[in-house]
């Protein structure tokens with residue numbers, strides 16, 4: 001089945017490069033999810049990646065680990081997340097991309113998860129530990145039925161065949177991991193990364209690419225978007241909202257440092 | 260063999276490889292090569308020679324007369340505690356280091372709980388002149404200090420895992436994260452039958468030497484190659500997998516697993532996964548694990564660092580589900596009791612992990628003529644600090 005999303009079509013067909021922000025839901029405080037989403041839309045963020053905190057996030061560095069630990073302690077659950085997102089939808093219209101580990105979906109119940117995603121108008125999913133072949137065999141049909149696309153990850157180590165597979169299966173975009181690394185803010189983009197960005201860009205893939213992991217400031221963002229439709233910032237944003245002060249102001253100040 | 264892993268890496272509904280794309284090339288490389296390399300005659304020869312001359316195999320199968328009298332049955336102890344480095348863990352690290360070497364890897368990483376796997380990894384790295392980094396939870400670094408010192412003496416770097424419960428689960432997370440960051444030169448030596456396929460199968464194969472020897476030794480000593488019962492403790496499940504391996508299809512043999520109940524299965528301080536666990540994903544494998552309703556992994560508790568893990572290997576989850584194996588929860592106190600008991604009547608100080616397996620003797624009545632083989636997975640030197648705290652009670 002061909003997935004379609006007008007929202008994503010619109011933002012990806014525009015001339016501008018995209019900026020997406022990863023947030024840890026329920027962080028810094030349990031009820032900060034909704035005001036964070038409102039503030040991000042107000043700052044002109046193109047879409048949000050909403051991270052459901054997990055106890056054992058194997059692809060994440062210390063910043064997201066710690067924010068997740070705190071959010072879980074705050075009482076964050078999937079049920080609360082869906083309630084928060086449904087509330088947020090009264091004010092926010094930019095696309096929501098849910099990001100979480102597979103175990104949480106399994107325990108919640110896959111179909112129930114899909115139904116809740118539809119209610120909260122979640123537009124797409126990122127499940128880093130769901131491999132493409134398992135998705136195709138066991139999950140795709142269900143997710144398709146609920147019009148939920150998955151964005152798969154590619155890394156510098158991914159072979160051409162894997163990249164093509166990710167291009168075929170991903171919707172609405174390919175998540176291009178910027179280096180061989182877990183998440184975490186880095187201050188610069190190395191030459192080897194630039195070569196990799198160029199190599200992937202020259203493959204002329206069907207789906208748009210969003211570069212993430214290690215993008216942290218204006219410089220790294222600008223380097224990423226030279227070779228992709230946009231970039232995603234996570235850990236650096238989490239650090240910014242960890243600062244004391246008013247949440248909305250911290251968010252606005254941070255986004256202004258990027259573009 | 261009906262309990263063998265299938266092509267996709269599953270034991271029934273359990274197993275598989277649920278890993279992020281960043282790990283895929285590494286795991287895939289291992290999956291396509293481990294059987295091919297480990298079945299080459301030259302590999303087999305070096306593996307067997309090292310097990311014999313370096314590790315000291317075969318380990319004795321010892322008829323424990325005093326123990327047998329006490330429990331009114333025939334008890335044999337498989338003495339994995341007599342291996343070089345003091346536990347069964349080295350069987351596996353020898354196998355994996357030979358693989359790493361043949362795959363051209365220069366940097367070795369490992370996780371460890373009790374420190375036995377860390378020591379066994381540091382040992383083979385020293386032997387092969389390879390760099391060794393061992394991740395260990397901060398809590399375990401404190402409670403297994405002698406093994407931390409041994410790893411350092413052997414030239415390994417011990418990196419503390421500071422997240423979550425600061426124990427084995429978190430050390431494993433850190434090792435996985437390291438591997439994501441170092442995909443080209445690094446080989447991850449996992450210490451148990453856990454993790455993504457092909458690890459559970461690969462580790463079980465390397466540990467299967469335990470049951471291979473038990474078969475021969477029983478034949479020599481009692482004139483038949485099978486016992487009525489095999490008992491082993493289960494953290495991730497590697498010593499149990501090795502003990503059961505060649506008997507999995509032999510239904511004359513009952514398979515008993517001891518799990519760490521911690522303060523008890525009805526408390527929130529336990530690691531008895533088969534009772535408290537439900538199906539889910541941990542460290543890249545679908546298996547039984549302890550988790551909240553919301554799918555957050557629960558921090559386990561056991562006095563024994565090697566059993567302080569909220570999951571079990573997918574093979575064991577499958578054996579339990581099929582009714583092929585039975586699990587016994589053993590509390591911290593019962594394990595310490597068993598350690599002192601064995602020390603006093605047989606002159607053998609067991610590791611806290613292995614003591615859990617011994618404790619099954621208190622839970623199940625074996626008949627007089629039945630043969631019970633208990634895998635004594637390791638020795639108690641590393642646990643002396645803990646044991647000394649109980650000395651005045653025994």
Ligand SMILES: Cc1ncc(COP(=O)(O)O)c(C=O)c1O
Nearest residue numbers: 375494495496497498565636637
């Ligand atoms: C002596 C000993 N026995 C058992 C275990 C538990 O591991 P497994 O269940 O993989 O045998 C350990 C782990 O550290 C150990 O050191």
